[in-house]
Amino acid sequence: MAVISVGTMAFDAIETPFGKIDKIVGGSGTYVAYAASHLTNPIQQISIVGDDFPGEEMDELKARGVALSGVEIVPDQKSFFWSGKYHLDMNTRDTLITDLNVLANFNPKVPEEYQGAEFLMLGNLMPSLQLSVIEQLRKRPKLIVLDTMNFWMETAMDDLKKVLQKVDALLINDSEARQLSGEFSLVKSAKKILQLGPKYLIIKKGEHGALLFHQEHVFFAPALPLEDVFDPTGAGDAFAGGFIGHLSHTNDTSFENMKTAIIVGSAMASFCVEKFGPQRLKEISKKDIDLRLEQFVQLVNFDIALV
Amino acid sequence: MAVISVGTMAFDAIETPFGKIDKIVGGSGTYVAYAASHLTNPIQQISIVGDDFPGEEMDELKARGVALSGVEIVPDQKSFFWSGKYHLDMNTRDTLITDLNVLANFNPKVPEEYQGAEFLMLGNLMPSLQLSVIEQLRKRPKLIVLDTMNFWMETAMDDLKKVLQKVDALLINDSEARQLSGEFSLVKSAKKILQLGPKYLIIKKGEHGALLFHQEHVFFAPALPLEDVFDPTGAGDAFAGGFIGHLSHTNDTSFENMKTAIIVGSAMASFCVEKFGPQRLKEISKKDIDLRLEQFVQLVNFDIALV
Numbered sequence: 001m002a003v004i005s006v007g008t009m010a011f012d013a014i015e016t017p018f019g020k021i022d023k024i025v026g027g028s029g030t031y032v033a034y035a036a037s038h039l040t041n042p043i044q045q046i047s048i049v050g051d052d053f054p055g056e057e058m059d060e061l062k063a064r065g066v067a068l069s070g071v072e073i074v075p076d077q078k079s080f081f082w083s084g085k086y087h088l089d090m091n092t093r094d095t096l097i098t099d100l101n102v103l104a105n106f107n108p109k110v111p112e113e114y115q116g117a118e119f120l121m122l123g124n125l126m127p128s129l130q131l132s133v134i135e136q137l138r139k140r141p142k143l144i145v146l147d148t149m150n151f152w153m154e155t156a157m158d159d160l161k162k163v164l165q166k167v168d169a170l171l172i173n174d175s176e177a178r179q180l181s182g183e184f185s186l187v188k189s190a191k192k193i194l195q196l197g198p199k200y201l202i203i204k205k206g207e208h209g210a211l212l213f214h215q216e217h218v219f220f221a222p223a224l225p226l227e228d229v230f231d232p233t234g235a236g237d238a239f240a241g242g243f244i245g246h247l248s249h250t251n252d253t254s255f256e257n258m259k260t261a262i263i264v265g266s267a268m269a270s271f272c273v274e275k276f277g278p279q280r281l282k283e284i285s286k287k288d289i290d291l292r293l294e295q296f297v298q299l300v301n302f303d304i305a306l307v
Numbered sequence: 308m309a310v311i312s313v314g315t316m317a318f319d320a321i322e323t324p325f326g327k328i329d330k331i332v333g334g335s336g337t338y339v340a341y342a343a344s345h346l347t348n349p350i351q352q353i354s355i356v357g358d359d360f361p362g363e364e365m366d367e368l369k370a371r372g373v374a375l376s377g378v379e380i381v382p383d384q385k386s387f388f389w390s391g392k393y394h395l396d397m398n399t400r401d402t403l404i405t406d407l408n409v410l411a412n413f414n415p416k417v418p419e420e421y422q423g424a425e426f427l428m429l430g431n432l433m434p435s436l437q438l439s440v441i442e443q444l445r446k447r448p449k450l451i452v453l454d455t456m457n458f459w460m461e462t463a464m465d466d467l468k469k470v471l472q473k474v475d476a477l478l479i480n481d482s483e484a485r486q487l488s489g490e491f492s493l494v495k496s497a498k499k500i501l502q503l504g505p506k507y508l509i510i511k512k513g514e515h516g517a518l519l520f521h522q523e524h525v526f527f528a529p530a531l532p533l534e535d536v537f538d539p540t541g542a543g544d545a546f547a548g549g550f551i552g553h554l555s556h557t558n559d560t561s562f563e564n565m566k567t568a569i570i571v572g573s574a575m576a577s578f579c580v581e582k583f584g585p586q587r588l589k590e591i592s593k594k595d596i597d598l599r600l601e602q603f604v605q606l607v608n609f610d611i612a613l614v
Binding site: 088089184185186187188205208209211217218219220221222225226227228229256259260262263293294296297298299300301302303304 | 395396491492493494495512515516518524525526527528529532533534535536563566567569570600601603604605606607608609610611
């Protein structure tokens with residue numbers, strides 16, 4: 001099934017305790033596309049870049065089944081640039097630079113050939129832009145997944161609340177869940193947030209895994225314990241790409257299948273952090289993914305009949 | 308199978324963001340005994356108290372199959388007292404007061420009738436005392452589990468290393484694992500620590516669950532997401548009690564059964580935090596425990612065949 005993915009395509013500069021890179025391709029849309037393209041196609045990308053965005057990167061995405069007719073290329077302007085530095089725990093980071101560049105005038109347009117897509121991944125963007133994409137779709141997708149961040153909670157809460165009422169699943173991290181709900185307990189946070197619209201809430205906890213809430217149900221997916229987390233940038237987006245990629249591939253949005261999708265998302269995130277940028281997501285094969293999924297089974301599998 | 312449990316029996320004063328209590332029965336040995344007694348018997352307690360320790364608490368423990376002939380009661384002295392205050396995240400706390408009292412002269416003696424026990428739980432104590440208990444046992448237990456803390460790593464590392472060479476399983480939290488190994492990555496920590504003697508390493512991460520390492524294997528048990536964590540005091544000890552209690556009950560120390568034991572430990576910890584002190588561990592029934600274990604199954608169960 002087709003997945004429309006709306007998100008940034010950008011350059012990042014990243015500093016971690018283990019290394020530093022001055023300029024590497026990044027952006028939430030880029031990570032989502034690379035991760036999801038391992039599982040399903042087409043990925044129908046909506047984004048905006050300057051004329052500095054590498055043509056080889058576009059070619060690489062196309063070769064993986066990512067449609068780019070929704071990616072606007074603005075001449076004589078620069079792509080969005082983000083620079084950040086990670087703390088030793090790799091779960092927290094400081095943003096050093098945010099140069100919006102082309103993103104300042106982003107007005108996402110859904111190309112005619114994207115109409116009819118069954119899945120929609122709304123990457124972290126200004127909520128009014130996320131809303132505009134939903135409104136442009138003549139047929140409502142089977143599943144709409146939304147990512148957002150604390151910045152929009154502080155500056156555009158009214159619009160965020162509007163878009164929350166129109167989505168099926170919300171994907172945020174633990175501190176964002178606490179901020180959105182005003183509750184410290186994630187269980188209490190989830191109860192409040194599920195009243196804002198989404199039927200499913202996924203709370204990402206970085207190296208501590210992710211929780212899926214739906215009605216009275218809760219499911220927990222661990223992060224894979226890794227020897228080295230090299231660069232966490234994009235891990236949440238790779239998670240989102242794996243999640244919606246699996247749901248689209250199986251065309252099954254049941255709660256049971258969402259659990260599996262979260263494990264697939266966790267697997268894609270575990271690859272993502274192994275190298276700088278989206279590099280590792282480009283290298284991995286179907287076999288690598290299958291082996292990693294088996295590691296997740298081993299990681300949490302226990303026999304309660306022994307009690 | 309009999310479990311010898313060596314640990315403190317004490318009074319605590321606890322302050323959490325949700326309440327405050329000036330004096331309540333606590334101590335690692337108390338929590339281990341209450342948790343383990345739901346699963347197996349006898350629990351053969353080794354500890355020391357002053358004459359202020361409540362007779363009703365002793366009676367309650369006895370009624371649950373906890374042998375107390377190894378608990379020394381020192382006349383005219385006070386029991387160990389600990390006071391602490393939890394931060395909002397409940398994963399970190401400040402110790403406000405530590406009055407050793409009787410603990411200053413603790414010299415654990417294994418009663419003759421405890422000889423032959425198959426399981427030994429060495430609660431967090433001065434490593435030389437832990438070593439002395441092992442040396443007093445004429446038959447080596449089938450499984451020796453050790454708890455320790457950063458204080459002993461800083462003040463008694465040589466003794467700690469000696470006792471590590473004599474135990475099967477080490478139970479510590481994430482910051483202690485990092486301190487003991489000098490590695491930030493828990494996977495790297497585990498590799499180093501498993502070279503110090505223990506064949507099994509359990510790293511407790513509080514609300515983020517627990518990891519079991521053995522050779523090249525790793526297993527992850529989540530903590531149950533709770534609406535309210537009322538008081539985390541003793542959760543790690545309840546975990547230990549559930550863990551060794553299950554292993555003793557089943558008399559099976561295989562890696563597979565240790566996974567289940569860690570889930571049982573997590574279940575006991577999840578009860579422990581619901582009320583101040585060991586109160587909740589006294590209230591729960593076999594049925595409560597079975598229901599909670601089923602919640603853990605639901606929490607992590609997924610169908611990878613769907614991929």
